[in-house]
Amino acid sequence: MRTRPLKVALLGCGVVGSEVARIMTTHADDLAARIGAPVELAGVAVRRPDKVREGIDPALVTTDATALVKRGDIDVVVEVIGGIEPARTLITTAIEHGASVVSANKALIAQDGAALHAAADEHGKDLYYEAAVAGAIPLIRPLRESLAGDKVNRVLGIVNGTTNFILDAMDTTGAGYQEALDEATALGYAEADPTADVEGFDAAAKAAILAGIAFHTRVRLDDVYREGMTEVTAADFASAKEMGCTIKLLAICERAADGGSVTARVHPAMIPLSHPLANVREAYNAVFVESEAAGQLMFYGPGAGGSPTASAVLGDLVAVCRNRIGGATGPGESAYAALPVSPMGDVVTRYHISLDVADKPGVLAQVATVFAEHGVSIDTVRQSGKDGEASLVVVTHRASDAALGGTVEALRKLDTVRGVASIMRVEGE
Amino acid sequence: MRTRPLKVALLGCGVVGSEVARIMTTHADDLAARIGAPVELAGVAVRRPDKVREGIDPALVTTDATALVKRGDIDVVVEVIGGIEPARTLITTAIEHGASVVSANKALIAQDGAALHAAADEHGKDLYYEAAVAGAIPLIRPLRESLAGDKVNRVLGIVNGTTNFILDAMDTTGAGYQEALDEATALGYAEADPTADVEGFDAAAKAAILAGIAFHTRVRLDDVYREGMTEVTAADFASAKEMGCTIKLLAICERAADGGSVTARVHPAMIPLSHPLANVREAYNAVFVESEAAGQLMFYGPGAGGSPTASAVLGDLVAVCRNRIGGATGPGESAYAALPVSPMGDVVTRYHISLDVADKPGVLAQVATVFAEHGVSIDTVRQSGKDGEASLVVVTHRASDAALGGTVEALRKLDTVRGVASIMRVEGE
Numbered sequence: 001m002r003t004r005p006l007k008v009a010l011l012g013c014g015v016v017g018s019e020v021a022r023i024m025t026t027h028a029d030d031l032a033a034r035i036g037a038p039v040e041l042a043g044v045a046v047r048r049p050d051k052v053r054e055g056i057d058p059a060l061v062t063t064d065a066t067a068l069v070k071r072g073d074i075d076v077v078v079e080v081i082g083g084i085e086p087a088r089t090l091i092t093t094a095i096e097h098g099a100s101v102v103s104a105n106k107a108l109i110a111q112d113g114a115a116l117h118a119a120a121d122e123h124g125k126d127l128y129y130e131a132a133v134a135g136a137i138p139l140i141r142p143l144r145e146s147l148a149g150d151k152v153n154r155v156l157g158i159v160n161g162t163t164n165f166i167l168d169a170m171d172t173t174g175a176g177y178q179e180a181l182d183e184a185t186a187l188g189y190a191e192a193d194p195t196a197d198v199e200g201f202d203a204a205a206k207a208a209i210l211a212g213i214a215f216h217t218r219v220r221l222d223d224v225y226r227e228g229m230t231e232v233t234a235a236d237f238a239s240a241k242e243m244g245c246t247i248k249l250l251a252i253c254e255r256a257a258d259g260g261s262v263t264a265r266v267h268p269a270m271i272p273l274s275h276p277l278a279n280v281r282e283a284y285n286a287v288f289v290e291s292e293a294a295g296q297l298m299f300y301g302p303g304a305g306g307s308p309t310a311s312a313v314l315g316d317l318v319a320v321c322r323n324r325i326g327g328a329t330g331p332g333e334s335a336y337a338a339l340p341v342s343p344m345g346d347v348v349t350r351y352h353i354s355l356d357v358a359d360k361p362g363v364l365a366q367v368a369t370v371f372a373e374h375g376v377s378i379d380t381v382r383q384s385g386k387d388g389e390a391s392l393v394v395v396t397h398r399a400s401d402a403a404l405g406g407t408v409e410a411l412r413k414l415d416t417v418r419g420v421a422s423i424m425r426v427e428g429e
Numbered sequence: 430m431r432t433r434p435l436k437v438a439l440l441g442c443g444v445v446g447s448e449v450a451r452i453m454t455t456h457a458d459d460l461a462a463r464i465g466a467p468v469e470l471a472g473v474a475v476r477r478p479d480k481v482r483e484g485i486d487p488a489l490v491t492t493d494a495t496a497l498v499k500r501g502d503i504d505v506v507v508e509v510i511g512g513i514e515p516a517r518t519l520i521t522t523a524i525e526h527g528a529s530v531v532s533a534n535k536a537l538i539a540q541d542g543a544a545l546h547a548a549a550d551e552h553g554k555d556l557y558y559e560a561a562v563a564g565a566i567p568l569i570r571p572l573r574e575s576l577a578g579d580k581v582n583r584v585l586g587i588v589n590g591t592t593n594f595i596l597d598a599m600d601t602t603g604a605g606y607q608e609a610l611d612e613a614t615a616l617g618y619a620e621a622d623p624t625a626d627v628e629g630f631d632a633a634a635k636a637a638i639l640a641g642i643a644f645h646t647r648v649r650l651d652d653v654y655r656e657g658m659t660e661v662t663a664a665d666f667a668s669a670k671e672m673g674c675t676i677k678l679l680a681i682c683e684r685a686a687d688g689g690s691v692t693a694r695v696h697p698a699m700i701p702l703s704h705p706l707a708n709v710r711e712a713y714n715a716v717f718v719e720s721e722a723a724g725q726l727m728f729y730g731p732g733a734g735g736s737p738t739a740s741a742v743l744g745d746l747v748a749v750c751r752n753r754i755g756g757a758t759g760p761g762e763s764a765y766a767a768l769p770v771s772p773m774g775d776v777v778t779r780y781h782i783s784l785d786v787a788d789k790p791g792v793l794a795q796v797a798t799v800f801a802e803h804g805v806s807i808d809t810v811r812q813s814g815k816d817g818e819a820s821l822v823v824v825t826h827r828a829s830d831a832a833l834g835g836t837v838e839a840l841r842k843l844d845t846v847r848g849v850a851s852i853m854r855v856e857g858e
Contacts, residue, residue: 023722027580033645033765034577130575136723138567138575146559146567148463149743151456216462276729279708293452293740294565297730300705301723311722314578328757336462 001032006321007042009074009099011065011090012081013053016104016131017044019310020078020317021056031314035321039076043068069094076320078313079103080131088112095119095127100324102316104131104309110205110221113212117333126329128316133206134159134285136308137301138315143213143289144331151292152214155253156428159206161283161303162197163229163249165189167268168281171246176234189283199228200266203251210287211253211264216337219253219264225344227267236268236422239354239393242382243426245270246278250427254347261342270352271428278428288428345402350379350429352395354421355411359390363416367392370414374407375399389418395426430461435750436471438503438528440494440519441510442482445533445560446473448739449507449746450485460743464750468505472497498523505749507742508532509560517541524548524556529753531745533560533738539634539650542641546762555758557745562635563588563714565737566730567744572642572718573760580721581643584682585857588635590712590732591626592658592678594618596697597710600675605663618712628657629695632680639716640682640693645766648682648693654773656696665697665851668783668822671811672855674699675707679856683776690771699781700857707857717857774831779808779858781824783850784840788819792845796821799843803836804828818847824855 032038045065077094120127130140169180184190196202204224211219229249253264280286285303302308357363377397411417461467474494506523538561549556559569587593598609613619625631633653640648658678669676682693709715714732731737786792806826840846
């Protein structure tokens, strides 16, 4: 083993950063044995220097993150501050000053991964970010390395723990969205402002990263269709149960049937109870991967939290340190396939549509005609009604989102259709 | 991209080898883009040269595997012949002649992994074997790399598809062992001689490999306690159901509570239906990993078959080729922890014991006394009986296997105990 330690700079010392620092100290001997050299915490950049940080030498703490990454003797910069700036500038500066980088920053990687990878490649440094998607679950490395000889056709995942906790609570207790959100907030699963989670922004960033790696194609955040789960109701869960389904907020990255394009999207969807993702409870994450040779794989585990995220960060840290000692770099960005990313209208799936309709003869015929005119084939219809009002639940065969959109637009114009109560995609069949 | 191709020699061209060759041909452009250089199939060693092999140039086929691995211009040898010899000698010779090696050979790696790793290290070559455990499921790489900064405490897995198919059939249909085995054989899930699967030899080899990687400790095949599943009965499944459990053949690698030693074992066990492993159906595999920081992770997928195994082999092939181009090697054996491997008697778990006893007063008191004398605490007891014969089902709290063994030995000596109908460990709680 070489004795000169590798120097690590930690940017951010919150829930994840403090756990990274703690494990680096308590498990120093194991890390040294696995890397082949000791690792030394050389500096910790924080915003509030006066806060007491147990186990961290106050002499290492600085508020000048820029000076830390510019020192020139730092081997690896671990970035766990999150957000776009100053993280982006700090990572770029660190690479330019000779450091490899481990990041847990999904928003930044989703937005600027290509530019950051280019900077890392130019300087012969590593950029690793296993922790950016699904916390502790090994996912980036299996997709990028284990499946490097395979052709991934589909990634279907629960990649946001907050929304899974809320949806699981709604499913289990019959609660409405607001009630379940309040519980999640009280238990610390949802932030005071839950927008990034419940509106699907967090999952969309992860979908962009996963799609990019799975399809060897750059997928921008803007390429990801995004629909939150704030409008999912107890009635939707009741409908799902009748179909033998539950509802999950899914990130779905797919290769088109002809292989010539890909799509990435985040939205709530019904999935059959028999699907492995249906049993993912509370704040757990799970990602289902379908590939040509391997078939169906699933990766399951805690998707967030200080310790799990630190586990992923430290796994990357060990890999990056090993590469550095060996004078090599790990796999960089792979975007050679450069497939076009199709819009949501091109996505083909099934739909569950609840309509409020007039309870009189001929309504079903009218509705069915509209579906037929738009080329959307109906699988099942269920009517129920009383007192002149009725509801009609239509489940379709596979159709494009554009065709379904046109169908719904036309349905709204029918006099006999009082309203479209809900439209939910049906996945995982 | 460099234009000189990397040369690959394939040893074995059966179900897995032919699929590896096929994908190397049909996906040549993708592999080249991902590796950074083309890969060329430079030779295929087979036993029966006259067999028609679709898509493989007959000029590449040879029966002289030794000459092939000695050629000196081979970059990577892919070994998919299985068994100890000639695979061991061929791999060693290949490494000595400058090749890196990708193998799917669980028996060989479990028996001689240390020596083969030493040879690879000595010559600065790679030895990869993701396909040796749980087929297509990325498991070796996540354990070795993603969790390299974490401390794994437990690996609990269904790593043999044949036995899972049989046990799932017994669970689902109520069939006995022989009937379910016959079905598995008819459907091609079990071999004509199913010994390696049903007696747990295959799973034990995988357990040795997994324990070695998880605990950074050499675990020999002889260190793995092994019990097959041929004596699991329909009555055992009925008992399991009454406890809210099912029965799986599990490979279990554990760090002792004090962290000072490890154990590895394969045996049938009851696990609660709420445990994610309980829902692993048919011939699928799944491995549950518990680590200090990451918490509970699960990896699920097809554990065997030509295409899934080829996917794992090709993922390794891409990694090894990348390393070769970069002039580096991936992580080798990590056995620095060198923890002692404790015998089965030291394993602590719960037990479900069915006794045939005389149906008369005082029997339960006698039996309970025996448990108490051996320090095994009883959780629940259920008595049922008629016509002077009765059965007694005892479920214990956690106790050592040695203590349980002593208890059972003493129970057999009681006049009132006619026989011990079954002893089954209870795991995953």
